[in-house]
Amino acid sequence: MELFCDNNLAISIAHNPVQHDRTKHIQIDRHFIKEKLDSGLIVIARIPTRLQVADIFIKELLVARFQELWQVAVALSHAAILEESMRARDQLMEQNIALDLARREAETAIRARNDFLAVMNHEMRTPMHAVIALSSLLQETDLTAEQRLMVETILKSSNLLATLINDVLDLSRLEDGSLQLESATFNLHSLFREVLNLIKPVAYVKKLSLTSHLASDLPMYAIGDEKRLMQTILNVVGNAVKFSKEGCISITAFVAKPESFRDARIPDFLPVPTDSHFYLRVQVKDSGSGINPQDIPKLFTKFAQNQSLTTRNPAGSGLGLAICRRFVNLMEGHIWIESEGIGKGCTVTFIVKLGIPDRSNEFKLPFVPKFLGNHGSTNFAGLKVLLMDDNGVSRTVSKGLLLHLGCDVTTASSSEECLRVVSLEHEVVFMDVCTWLGGYELTVRLHEKFTKHQSRPLIVALTGNNKKVTKDNCMRVGMDGLILKPVSVDKMRGALSELLERRVLFETV
Template identity: 35%
Template sequence: RMEILNRHKDGRDIWLETNQVPIRGDQGGEMSYIAIERDITAAKQNAQQLEEARQAAEEGGRAKSDFLATMSHEIRTPMNGVIGMAQLLEETDLDTDQKLYADTILSSAKTLLALINDILDLSKLDAGQISINPCDFDLHQCIDETIRLLRTQAEAKGLTLDVERDADLPRHLNGDDHRLRQILNNLVGNAIKFTEQGRVKVTVEAEPTPGGGVLLNWSIIDTGIGIPKEMLTGIFERFSQADAAISRRFGGSGLGLAISRRLAEAMDGRITVTSEIGAGSCFTLALPFALASAADITVAPVPERTGDTDGLSGLRVLVAEDNRVNRLLIQKFLKQTDLELEFAHDGAEAVDKVKSFEPDIILMDVSMPVMDGLEATRIIRSWGQPQPAIIALTANAFDTDREVCLAAGMNEFVTKPISRTQLLEVLASFAQAHRVQMTG
């Protein structure tokens, strides 16, 4: 059986599928064949069109990913300046009106940043780039910390946020607690946003699973505006709200539920909803987890934030950053510290200044003219002299960007926009490691 490209008598090329079977004669010497041929030209053309469509779809997907990566970088770079300068402005002496203006700038900038993060998360889910990273964690601590942040939002609206959990709810589980927090933030945050009076109630129960783990069943019940029955399935679609009036009244991108459902499915769970107009909604979340023992869980000590910068005294820091506003922002963030600060405007200048300045830590932007941060890092790592800690301080936000930076020899990956507290903490952690290394 084979496929043959043949030519029709009118000159057209045609594809034939031929099946040929040999038949021996009675005496075994003669051989004849039965051939069955079928014109498969149309099928071949359809297959070619499907292949071209597949290639076009893949190219479109790559173009979308490249676009989102580029736009994420281009938007995050000025956002770093907006949020950073607004934070610095809030620390100055302001009158009542000026403080209101600064708070509004900062709040609006953070809302825009949340939208950028949602779009990136959805893009990663579409491309299958969201990874689920299970680890052993304390479920009770996870619940308490998540609800503590959300309770502030509820109290600001005069709402009651209640939590009920099983008395025998297991404490130590294995799973991706970061994604669990993200889903709960979306679901409970939505309930608070669409509830103007009354309360939001969160319940969690555990039931054993055949594999020896547990299935956590969550219910998020609110007394909010409710959702029309015909919209109950559509609200999980991207950029979807129950109607345009709700979008104008309450705001939001309509991405939170779409992201939450896809994350739940990636964790082998599910999200469902029931609702009644004017009476509120009930979202149910079911997620499986494995059990873990308390001995398996290591809780990293949380450094006390005292604002003391003595640990940075005498530290030599080189900042490789081509954006003028970001250089100014870092200079202002570190103004009250007793460290030596030097700037490079591109990767090539950073390589030169490493030899003359001999920094302990380099804050390295990735996308720079002349030479990018990755190439500069590779060159620095190829030298035999004592090596500085190199921290990627970049607007690139994909997991693949982090992997590329670490593979090039960087020690850490920090995404813009960065706050003053975050910058001081990351510098302090590497300053401590550097002193331990120098003292042996």
């Protein structure tokens, strides 16, 4: 009798039981097998498989004594099933090992990408800080018309580059799942006013009419991520301005009614309204260049642009709408675009879920810095400021901004120097918070040095690191604020004004 298994291996149970293979011969102890067969016990011969990764995996061949022929048939059937099961097990183990190796490689690649983006984000913000700050300083000097146009071009290009840096980082964090939405009460009507204040100057230059309509039933306050909602609206309205040469742009916002959810354009969107939240519907309509209907689905993919226009008027990185869609999805909403074709304008509509705040808390809103107020006439003459930054260029640029605003500035290039020169006369301490600079430890030591809160200066991080953990660490060690580079004259002016008024200023990251 022979039992066959993998690799054409056979065990012959006869006068000379021999195990043989096409490639090798392995002798099996005949007396051992006979003894086991006579006793009726199962013989297990352990044969190594070809699979060898970390450990050797073993197949098992069962040899037994049988009284009747039908028992042999049943045993052979069971042996075949066992062999198939073991072969399937080995294949599964191979697949699991391959999947585990692929997962480890993917995780390593993601970590490398995130580390690269984090470093590049910080390293790119520092030179961008210099370009934007110095350009904004130059803009406030006496310039000829030609010089002013050149400075404005530098500023516009620098701001576009800064936006691209933010978009790349946002997209990376959205894709790896590390970006979490904030949840706080904010003034919804003020948010739309701020959007208009930012967009109107650009629309005015292009001679575009910009209108907005907020429905009477739109709540004054809402709970959600104000920054991401504003970023989404700005991106959509900004695109409308960018691709419109003439005509008007309208912004409409209202509470989406349950019956409006049964819309053929959004068949998969089936929200369930509750008493604790509502759905905000925003519609932006323009009379611009329009889009080929067949190109619309592509616009929400990364690096996608309006193909009908790119050969004539390429603009943007193609990340804006892709990021908008992800933000809207995180806010449990939906976004879509409609256009009848080239030259017929387009309409962008999105719906997002927002919470309804308790009326008793509406007047206890957390302060969120805007940096948008009209602080042009604010004078900080004589305000004593200590600036700590190890980067010489960044230190010089930030000092120039503060001096331009009338501040009396002292600089330090290290934590130790900062501790030596800081005094009760300083009202604000700006510092970078790089790990090697010890900004967090310095904050703790400043708290120890100035035991009474009213007597110590305000401590504010001025950094290019826009990770959420940076903000959390700043708050944990007792900083009074965080301002992200790059910083222009207007941003620094607004930040100082709000900081001195509120005594706290944490920019959203």
